[in-house]
Amino acid sequence: MLINALTLKFAKFENEVFNFNGNNMKQYVVYSRIISLFLTFILLSLPSHAKKPFTLDDAMKFKSLQNPVISENGFWVAYHVSPDRGDPIGYIQSTTDSSKFEIERGARPVFSRDGVYTGFTWVPKSLEVENAKTPKDKPKNGFILVKNTTGSIHKIKDVKSFEFSDDSKWCVYHKFGDDDKKSEKLKKKPIGSELVIRHLFSQTEIRVDYVTEYTLDSAGAYIFYSVSSPDGERDGIYLRRLLEVFAPEFAVNKAENTLYSGLAWAPKTKALGYISSTLTTEGVPKEGTLMIWEEIRAQQYQIALTPQTAPKGWYIPYNNKTKWSEDGLSLFIGLKPDAERDTIETKAITYTDDSFYNIDSVLTKSSELIWHWDDPLISTNQVNWWDKSKDRTFTSVYNLRSKRFFQLADSSCNNVVAADNSIYTIGYDNTPYQKEITYNGWFFDLYVFNLQTGTKKKIATRLAESAHLSPQGKHVLFFQNKHWHIYDTNKDSLANITINVPIPFYDVDNDIPAEAGSYGIGGWFQDDEYVLINEKYDFYKFFTTDPGSFINMSATFGRKNQLQYRYTNLDPRKKAIMNKDTFYVHVYSEKSKATNMFFFEENIAGGINVTTESGLGFYEEKTFTILGRSKNNKLIFSRESFDEFPDIWIADNPLLDNPVKITDINPQMKDLKWGTTEIVRWVSPLGDSLDGYIMKPDNFDPKKKYPVLVYYYERFSSRTYTFYQPRINHRPIYQLYLSDDYLVFVPDVVYKTGRPGYDATDAILSGLKVLIDRGIADPDRLCIQGHSWAGYQTAFVITQTDMFKAASAGAPVGNMTSAYSQIRTESGLARQFQYEKQQSRIGGNLWDSLDAYMNNSPVFLAPKINTPLLILHGNEDEAVPFSQGVELYLALRRLDKPCVLVEYNKEPHHPRKYENKLDWQIKMKEWFDHYVLGKEAPKWIKDGKPYYGK
Secondary structure: OOOHHHHHHHHHHHHHHHHHHHHHHHHHHHHHHHHHHHHHHHHHHHOOOOOEOOOOHHHOOOOOEEEEEEEOOOOOEEEEEEEEEOOOOOEEEEOOOOEEEEEEEEEEEEEEEOOOOOEEEOOOOHHHHHHHOHHHHOOOOOOEEEEOOOOOOOEEEEEEEEEEEEOOOOOEEEEOOOOOOOOOOOOOOOOOEEEEEEOOOOOOEEEEEEEEEEEEOOOOOEEEEOOOOOOOOEEEEEEEEEEOOOOOEEEEOOOOOEEEEEEEEEOOOOOEEEEEEEEEOOOOEEEEEEEEEHHHHHOOOEEEEEEOOOOEEEOOOOOOEEEEEEOEEEEEEEEHHHHHHHHOOOOOOOOOOOOOOHHHHOOOOOOOOOOOOOOOOHHHHHHHHHHHHOOOOOOEEEOOOOOOOOOOEEEEEEEEEEOOOOEEEEEEEEEHHHHHHHHHOEEEEEEEEEEEOOEEEEEEEOOOOOEEEOOOOOEEEEEEEOOOEEEEOOOOOEEEOOOOOHHHHHHHOOOOOOOOOOOEEEEEEEHEEEEEEOOOOOEEEEOOOOOOOHHHHHHHHHHHOOOOEEEEEOOOOOOOOOOOOOOEEEEEEEEOOOOEEEEEOOOOOOOOOOOOOOOOOOOOOEEEEEEEEOOOOEEEEEEOOOOOOOOOEOOOOOOOOOOOOOOOHHHHHHOOOOOEEEEEEEEOOOOOOOEEEEOOOOOOOOOOOEEEEEEEOOOOOOOOOOOOOOOOOOOOOOHHHHOOOOEEEOOOOOOOOOHHHHHHHHHHHHHHHHHHHHHHHEEEEEEEEEOOHHHHHHHHHHHOOOOOOEEEEEEEOOOOHHOOOEEEEEOOOOOOOHHHOOOOOOOOOOOOOOOHHHHHOOHHHHHHHHOOEEEEEEEEOOEEEEHHHHHHHHHHHHHOOOOEEEEEEOOOOOOHHHHHHHHHHHHHHHHHHHHHHHHOOOOOHHOOOOOOOO
């Protein structure tokens, strides 16, 4: 349009000024050249195309890339793409040619190991899910089987699970059951559903009705399944040998109206463990019997443990988790104490004339909870724990060769690990410290169990982090008192493994009142010979049999250059790093906030940076993430920054030479206003060196003053060069604000005990001062938003300053003194531990530190607030009680301060209903635009919204 207008003006100028004829040709040529140069300058000054503002509609349709996988043979890559609102699409594409298949509503792809087939979860239409009136009306998932070479698709409805056999000859899928199918006599008997065993080459299927569970041999030679039918005639455990012609069915154990559960197959010893349970007259399974079937004795089964031979006061429950050690010699099963048999429902009492006034009969309907001062757990925590853990079991073990059974877990050590080895395992006991959970945090004692004798030994007390058992059971690693300790199970010896390293292995940046934790471990090496342990920057390979010896795998490059090395396991089946393995490490630069990928192999100190052409240096302003590796060393990875979507790239070799981008999920990004990021560094008034970053709108002008939205939590600066996926949720959608020429500032906050609100204020205001001094932040157009912990901080910050024209706080704590003893309903825990030892960082109890609680509570400082505040709170918030938002609102209302509380009915800490998330995005933007940009206030800001029954 502009070009056309200029052309017309030039033509008009020609006619009017020159009145063209031969006498003024020379003058015409001169002026014509001047105008031509002017037009050229204008054209070069114009952008190639005008970008569109980012809208909520763009956010709803913006796609995320999920579950990327590469086939083991490296020929195929699969993934699914989902808009924020709408149906996913699955994709399979070739790495060798242009073949690509689109799978409507396909999600979470899984390859067969030979790469010939891909299975997708077939999700229902989101429209149908949202329109369902009750949970029962919601459509169920299905299964999509795709042949990769042809793209042929086979769809099956109502499938709850599927898997491929390791030999890639079979696909097994288990369908959802029919809730209306019940036993006529045994009303509460669990009834199975259809299992389908599909032979992939011939496409023939074996269908089995009423299957409750199954287990598939890893080599694809056997499948076992249990049947529970309405009439009980088919109840039993069955085997099919899949290598035999037609895979005929063989009954392992069969008894009418008997339930079979806990199927566990040991490929190395060819043994099946399972539980057999008879039924009550209502069809509820009674105590079970542990059974063993072995291929070498195929015509019979062994009874390993009966209700009569079980430990006194314990029984084998129907709902059980069974697991074999990798050598197939130790079978782990669960027991339950008799005291927990009460989980079986009792019949409701119907009063009669005789029982109506009977005190005992009336009291049976009482629903009291006793809150005793000496309870290990407070009542709400007990209720919550019981609802989640009533089916818990206590680990025991049966040895296939010695035929000995040992109960491992009991009331003195209630959490025992079902190990991969058959020699040693570990267990935890938190009972001595349960009362402290309310105010001090989680602790436990650590035990080692000998699986050959059933004996145990306590090796550590009052640990706060889980221990690590080596794959072969030779060593146990745990962190305590700022050091790593290793226990040798054979030698019965304990050593401090990091004592001789002059580097801290504890979190040096810890700023909560609890003791600093570790940086974790990378994993174990072959034969338990070494263990990989992280410090803040480098990672160390420690010799397990010589605890004083170690190798710095990153050759001190990490600490010297502030690079954080972290090992990445690309094979979830892999239990240990082989000594001659090559592997990849993610390396994060604390200085530049970028993440690169390094390749390691034997005798290469520090690794090779495969994201740079030379293998040296560092690729700045990008984040690289390894996604998968094939057996032939093809690698898929993503590259991202704030303005680059993490599409999939592929390289044909381990050093990533000549990588190719194979997806372009959101091509519309190039037409949308998006923005870029820049690191910001400053020093707080307390002398803390702080990092943060700003998001700048497209065509950012360093000479222009912009309105600024501050968004933060604790430390987000590591996200400077990660992609921010626009989503309709509780957070601001950055792109909406950048499109309207806001700057977005994300400052880090560091804390000192007893002053969290003041520390947040110092960090945020000092960071803003840097932007104001640079001349890019308009001091008269500042706003701030935070949710949860940042919601609290936002409410506090505006008690200390009038810099902000508007503020928004999601799910804020308003009053620490009342919040201290309120309940987190998601766990049933009191919030005391948060203030004394965790995030809220007061560092003492309410009585010893009352001044700190009051001085950091926005409610007590409310008279100082002059900033209009918008509050979001779901009235079923399971983390921050809804009453906290109400307290803050009522304080400001009483003081006649501008404040609006947006309450979402039956919503938790983060709104889940799409309509409410969308409503919040709109209201938050309108709030800031009105108070910061001066736009007209919508009616809800000016007048509120009266309640008329909905």
